[in-house]
Amino acid sequence: MQNEKMNPMNHVTDLPSLVSLALDLGAEQIPGWSDKEKELANEAPTGRCDASGIADLIRAGSDPLGDAFCSIRDAESRRPLGQTYTPAPIVSSMIKWAGQRGTPTRVVDPGVGSGRYLLAAGREWPGAFLLGADVDPIATLMARANLAVNNMASRARIELVDYRALDLEPHEGMTAFIGNPPYVRHHQIHTEWKKWLTHQASEFKLPASQLAGLHVHFFLATAKYARPGDIGTFITSAEWLDVNYGRLVRDLLLNQLGGEAVHVIDPSASPFADATTTGAVSCFAVGSSVKSMRLRSVKAVKDLGSLKGGRAISRERLQEATRWSPLVRVTPKLEEGLVELGELCRVHRGQVTGANAVWVADPSAVKLPNDVLYPSITKAKELFAAGENLNDLSSLRVVIDLPSDLDELDTASRRKVERFLRVAKKQGADATYIAKARKAWWSVGLRAPAPILATYMARRPPAFVRNDAEARHINIAHGLYPRDELAPAALDGLAHYLRTSVTLGQGRTYAGGLTKFEPREMERLPVPHPEVLLHHAAADAARLEPKRA
Structure with a gap:
């Protein structure tokens, strides 16, 4: 009894008791009643408690009913x-x-x-x-x-x-x-x-x-x-x-x-x-x-x-x-030695296939020439799992990327491709919006391998991975392509800096908790100038070099 006096909402543990409480507080006084509300009122238990203490809380500016509702019916529901x-x-x-x-x-x-x-x-x-x-x-x-x-x-x-x-x-x-x-x-x-x-x-x-x-x-x-x-x-x-x-x-x-x-x-x-x-x-x-x-x-x-x-x-x-x-954002003045990522790299989202069920496959399950099968990042979790470097293609699926002009293929390869395309058409791969917009509906048009790959939508900061294995990527990832040639050490330093500095607050968060980085947003991220990256790389190498006797 003492606990109930301390918290008069203790008895409100389900929706029927919440309805009962609303009725006890005078809900029927407000015009506009509907049949559904009347049904709930008729089914509600009666005589549950003295609502006066709860009324005091409401008059004081609290919302005990709304709070109880959010507790009974969780966010997912x-x-x-x-x-x-x-x-x-x-x-x-x-x-x-x-x-x-x-x-x-x-x-x-x-x-x-x-x-x-x-x-x-x-x-x-x-x-x-x-x-x-x-x-x-x-x-x-x-x-x-x-x-x-x-x-x-x-x-x-x-x-x-x-x-x-x-x-x-x-x-x-x-x-x-x-x-x-x-x-x-x-x-x-x-x-x-x-x-x-x-x-x-x-x-x-x-x-x-x-x-x-x-x-x-x-x-x-x-x-x-x-x-x-x-x-x-x-x-x-x-x-x-x-x-x-x-x-x-x-x-x-x-x-x-x-x-x-x-x-x-x-x-x-x-x-x-x-x-x-x-x-x-x-x-x-x-x-x-x-x-x-x-x-x-x-x-x-x-x-x-x-x-x-x-x-x-x-x-x-x-x-x-x-x-x-x-x-909305006022771009802060960058600290000395920092530039926007877009000055160093173009950020491109991966290619949209238009029908992943057709164009993305397990390499062992498709009978096509190897030169049209491109090991690719097709799930964001593959980049999160890769860590700092992607250096092994064996676990990746392939994207089937055929040339626009099938005459480029030799006779045996052409026969395999035409057999595959007949099946693809039955699956509707030629009728998607993306396919109809292509020069040839069967040619996905993958970009060249990007030296750095990045996730762009998750409930955690993006993964920035050095693409040493030269995997391709589809539209679940961004590729960072240097505007001018960057030394491998500078690319390593750039990926490391992005991995350790980018926060969720720099992206755009949607209801549900997903944070997204559009290509242009990612290009606005502050990063060290290449000379700074190379300087740090040289300093790290010097620290790791064994001291001479």
């Missing part, structure tokens, strides 16, 4: 719905920014969760109507309970509905769209909603990719609902700054949404307890003409403040840029 709950300091910064723009008379949270944004908004603006949407009935029940405890039932409504289908009525005064749109990858988005994205974007005369994640859909839905004079601030994964499908968000901010600023949180700050990602807080004022936007990078959540500051980047430059993250 919440990922399909993109349920990542926002820490209070980030919520506070976003509310402060909105308050600088005026006093909203309505606040809309597109993915309400347990209601953290609506509660903060309700406290900040006592006259604002609070509207939240979510597709999870457990979440909507929690939001209802939190709002009820804070005496906001008379000016709140929660809808169990997909935000894209929300029936948002016209409203007098300023609407503030504030929240954390769910991060769901395109693979889990239904075809009908992908069609919705394309159609709705066409209404704004904007291109849209069906590879877009759900957060992109939510930006577009907001552009559909919002009216001039409305404002908004969303926190999302930052990948839309750079990827092709993120162009829609960039276009919306430059046009319909009236973007004011983007604040990028360094991934090392770990803004979310259960998701490793580079977060981006976007701020927009609908109807404003965008002549420039402020872009800012912060090292820690506490540095967000009230979302002021940042470098003003002109509309023209933003329109021209295919990626915005380089515009």
